[in-house]
Amino acid sequence: MSEKRGGGSLTALPVIETQAGDISAYIPTNVISITDGQIYLEAELFNNGIRPAINAGLSVSRVGGAAQIKAMKRIAGPLRVELAQYRELAAFAQFGSDLSKDTLDRLRHGERIVEILKQPQYEPMTVERQVLLFYALTRKYFSSVKVELVQKTADDFMKFIGERYKEITDEIREKKDISVELESKIKTVSEEFIKSQSHS
Numbered sequence: 001m002s003e004k005r006g007g008g009s010l011t012a013l014p015v016i017e018t019q020a021g022d023i024s025a026y027i028p029t030n031v032i033s034i035t036d037g038q039i040y041l042e043a044e045l046f047n048n049g050i051r052p053a054i055n056a057g058l059s060v061s062r063v064g065g066a067a068q069i070k071a072m073k074r075i076a077g078p079l080r081v082e083l084a085q086y087r088e089l090a091a092f093a094q095f096g097s098d099l100s101k102d103t104l105d106r107l108r109h110g111e112r113i114v115e116i117l118k119q120p121q122y123e124p125m126t127v128e129r130q131v132l133l134f135y136a137l138t139r140k141y142f143s144s145v146k147v148e149l150v151q152k153t154a155d156d157f158m159k160f161i162g163e164r165y166k167e168i169t170d171e172i173r174e175k176k177d178i179s180v181e182l183e184s185k186i187k188t189v190s191e192e193f194i195k196s197q198s199h200s
Contacts, residue, residue: 023058160196
């Protein structure tokens with residue numbers, strides 16, 4: 001928009017309903033080619049209780065990296081790849097019972113990623129909460145937590161930080177980055193939290 005009209009930009013969000021999930025049809029492919037990315041929502045994921053039901057493999061952002069704070073870029077980098085690997089392995093695991101320890105570990109980790117990414121409707125999440133939960137997740141601090149308890153453990157983890165180490169969330173919010181010193185502190189706090197859970 002012109003400076004005379006206050007500057008800024010205009011955002012359009014075209015919504016397309018696909019036929020049987022086919023994004024290679026004429027209209028979806030044309031819209032995808034002219035937009036800055038797409039969020040692909042899948043009925044199967046929704047019906048399985050994964051909400052928002054975003055298919056991370058088919059969703060693309062061409063501006064996501066530019067819109068993220070440095071802390072998020074540093075921490076959440078591996079998540080997309082790990083989630084895609086999990087989906088691939090989960091489909092493969094349905095046909096085989098004799099799975100290696102590495103495959104089982106990746107499946108367990110993937111299940112926890114899916115749980116952390118679930119979000120209740122009308123409950124926006126602060127960026128510092130996202131960064132801290134993704135840190136704990138990518139560093140495998142939740143790997144020993146039962147899948148059905150992951151959301152509760154995530155809430156307990158944030159409560160633990162909020163009550164005892166509020167300066168961590170304050171620093172992420174203010175500096176929008178994670179220094180080496182802060183990352184070391186988050187590591188120590190995460191380990192302290194996991195120990196407190198195992199004793200409770």
